[in-house]
Amino acid sequence: MWLVINKGTMPKALIFPKKRGNFKVGSRSISSPGTGQLLVKIRSAALNPVDYKIRDTGISVTHCPVISGVDIAGIVQELGEGVENFRKGNKVLAHGNFSIIDQGAFQRLEGVNYITGYIASQIPSNQSFDSAATVPLGEQSGSRDTPSLSEKPIVILGGSSSVGSYTIQLARLSGFYPVVTTASPNNEDLVMGYGATHFFDRHLSGNQLAAAISKVTDSPIRIVFDTISLPETQSEDEGKGRKAVSTIGSPHLPHNHELFRSSWAMVEKWLSKGIIQPNNHEILPNGLEGIIGGLERMRMGQVSGTKLVAHPQETQ
Template sequence: MGHQAGLVIDKPGEAFWVVRDIRPPSPGKKQVLVKSQFVALNPIEVLMAQSGILTTEMPAILGSDFCGIVDEVGSDCTKLQVGDHIFGLCRLGQNPYSPFQDRFLVDEDLAFKKPERVDAEVAASVGVGVLTSAYGIIVGGDVDLPKPGQEVKSKDEWIVVLGGSGTVGQYAIQLARLCGYKVAASCSTANVPTVERRGANASFNSRSSPQDQAEEIQKITSGDFSLVFDASGVSQNAALAALKNSTRSKKYFSTVDDYTKIDVPSDIKEYRVEAGHLGRDTTLGRQVTDEAARMIPLLEGHIEYGAIVPVDCELYKESVWGALAEAIAYFQAGHAKKKLIVRVQD
């Protein structure tokens, strides 16, 4: 096989540039080679590019969210075949698995098959958000994820989502609701319609002090909640203040912040979302990967049924690898008002 194009950085902090001499990887057991069509941008690409965190080699090929077409199938694959459209979250920071190149590897057990009802560019926006929220709600809160189409009895209990209008927060609201819980979500006053559209039963101001947020949560829920999920990664003080008022015997705090030291009381079970370890051959990596492989078939079904709806997206104006570098700068400057998608190949 010849060489292929992609977008790389030579060192942390340096600019992205297009190269055309990348050797395509070959799929191993239970893996597929995927032609990258669309990628979505997330803060993690900027963080990896600036700091080198999670990258395993330099020059580095990055990326996280993707949608593409299966081009080659490795041995022992049973779910996927050539021509299938798939999407998901890649193994972060590992060059052969990174979607900022013509073709890259995907583990079959970590791939979502794209349903007919979801366009390819929209599907590219789903993987990071839906998996991160599933870790935070399902794993972090010890919540049962129902089968697609299963009727779930509504519960009196609430789940609190901090940062409800962000990508992860919007998926977290939907997940909590399909699991039968009522949802109280924090957001700015301007984003109240967004969290309501995703199914939140009540909202409160994310810009209030942690104590004021805790008091508002108490008014809404009367303390009938056990899980607070910080989907923003910056609201741990509000989360812990709120959990002091919980009337439940079991209390859970989950967060996307996987690095800040947080003093969590001993009566609260703490969970950090560690999606960056997906696919890594470590104890934590294997645990995170097994959890994803267990949840993905169910999440895939909920997306197909329409119980989980993708967030609003915007498609960047160009469709070549060089334009992806422009799109990253556009994203980093804060110009994107919706989830930013880039078509990288036809």
């Protein structure tokens, strides 16, 4: 995906000008769409932990300034040469790419996106821009990490997170059973609604959780998917037949193209039929400026079971 604008315009964008620099609203001027790409006006952009982590750590930052944000929903404005599956006026959701300049989601209404076929899908009529914007990163990360193991158990740490919620739903679709997850007690109904078969308090120690799971299934647990990935959610990865594997659910990586081309083709159907439920969401005020406070709330652990969504076009 390429985030661009019409030539000669200067849209607002939320940027950090250097590694570990402060976020600020500025202006960007870029070029027009190319072959196989779409020009899309952004209407809703959702926030993810990665949006502040890349700023805080400098990881994956190969250029500056950076426009971050990966969850996008908007309207097709223009078609590049060779585009066959989209039309002007289509409402689409898409996966941005902060690792390449001008491909992030946090731009104003004039901001637009170049989208290739394996990172975009039409938004069905039963979904809003806001609900659709909660889908791309979480659903794609979940699809990357839930291979089909019918009737095999899976444990998902952090089921109320965005990635966790979509992993639960995709695990259910893939035939895993039981689907065991952890979350805060106040999010038990939420994760069970997504399709988890068993819930446990995330505050249980590793030994306590293992003992609780042993009462649920006699089958060996072959997959534990950690959607939080903080030190307190990690366990030993050596010996006893255990192996920790880091996965990146990005459709922009060449080796993921075919996988995501297939999964993106199903997103519209899944949403339309209610097979996949978007995240609960909260609308942030003040457009791009509101994203700064939203990211700080996420950093402080003040967001739970909800996706924060901004409207770039409301930037003053």
